[in-house]
Amino acid sequence: MSVRQLLAAAATQPTAASAYTLTAGRLWSLVALVAGLAGVVIGGLAVARSAGRAGTGTWRREAIVALVAGLA
Numbered sequence: 001m002s003v004r005q006l007l008a009a010a011a012t013q014p015t016a017a018s019a020y021t022l023t024a025g026r027l028w029s030l031v032a033l034v035a036g037l038a039g040v041v042i043g044g045l046a047v048a049r050s051a052g053r054a055g056t057g058t059w060r061r062e063a064i065v066a067l068v069a070g071l072a
Helices: 003-011 026-051 058-071
Strands: none
Touching: 026 058
């Protein structure tokens, strides 16, 4: 390879990522999405489970707080 070819190869710009390329930022956003959905599912299960419990209602309040935390 000649010096001219090396300089030409170094001067070219890298190709842009397409709309479907999985970049690091997109990967982390998918990880956050899965974690958030898991929190919502766990919170929903906690709310459903607390409906069958007798008591003062503190279990239901805590379950709703867990659901809201999962949404956040």
